[in-house]
Amino acid sequence: MFSKSCQYAIRAVIYLTAHGREGQNTGVKEIAEALQVPQQFLAKILQELVRHHLLSSVKGPNGGFFLSEKNLKMSLLEVVECIDGKAVLTSCVLGLPQCSGVNPCPLHHQFVTCREGMREMLVNKKITEISADLLPQVSRF
Amino acid sequence: MFSKSCQYAIRAVIYLTAHGREGQNTGVKEIAEALQVPQQFLAKILQELVRHHLLSSVKGPNGGFFLSEKNLKMSLLEVVECIDGKAVLTSCVLGLPQCSGVNPCPLHHQFVTCREGMREMLVNKKITEISADLLPQVSRF
């Protein structure tokens, strides 16, 4: 469904909502170790999010990443579309470029229904919200 | 969502339901040209389907692929699981190996709902059925 980069991005954001301490930045190293993903690769992904203003960062000692007030209002959909592109949620299941509502493939209509559910989920999952969901959990994301 | 191989597989099966002539075999060449996909690569995929008894074939001149009575009763889910493996419809959205109903990731429950819709669609899409859906269409699949 989503690329590995995208999965890492979502997990990193979730990690920040859960473990990001108020007014304190979190380094890539810490995030990468917690998520057990390659640090340098994760850094690239986080930089991409920063470039798209979905995440904030500060350089230098005690620097790191954090979610600003504005960032927290974002939905997961924005993260997904930033990394995997808008096409993930619009392109044809069968990979047909000409497939659309007016010229649908045999699976089009039913698949659109499924996918809209997915989009709904991603739009409604505000980053703030996730934090609350996570409270009873111990596992690492 | 699905791999390219899987998309080709589904499209090939759809092509056969629509263009496969009764008691006559259809060669890879014809299918590949119609779908505009690499012939040798498609051949591999079709062979995989044959090995799993989801498609039938005969060798030699006038040989080719066809859907037997038994094949026509299969659902698209079987095609998908044959090519992409069962995991496509069960693995965690975030790629977490330990994610499950009892130890869910923050997106687990909502994603499962979406995915069940998808599974339903694939189970209900019997191969026979697709043929009927296609009648009013001209486009190539």
Added chain:
DNA sequence: GAAGTTCATGTTTTCAAAATCCTGTCAGTA
């Protein structure tokens, strides 16, 4: 039974995603 056609299959090549390497830039501290 020889020739030609078509599926079957093992091996190699290509290409993009994933991962790593290396250097640059910025900020804080002494």
Added chain:
DNA sequence: TACTGACAGGATTTTGAAAACATGAACTTC
């Protein structure tokens, strides 16, 4: 101002899916 820690980003390598190549096996027809 020099040093250090951390993000930024270009370039390169690795990996695995996708595609191409080459050969073998089965079947038809003449």
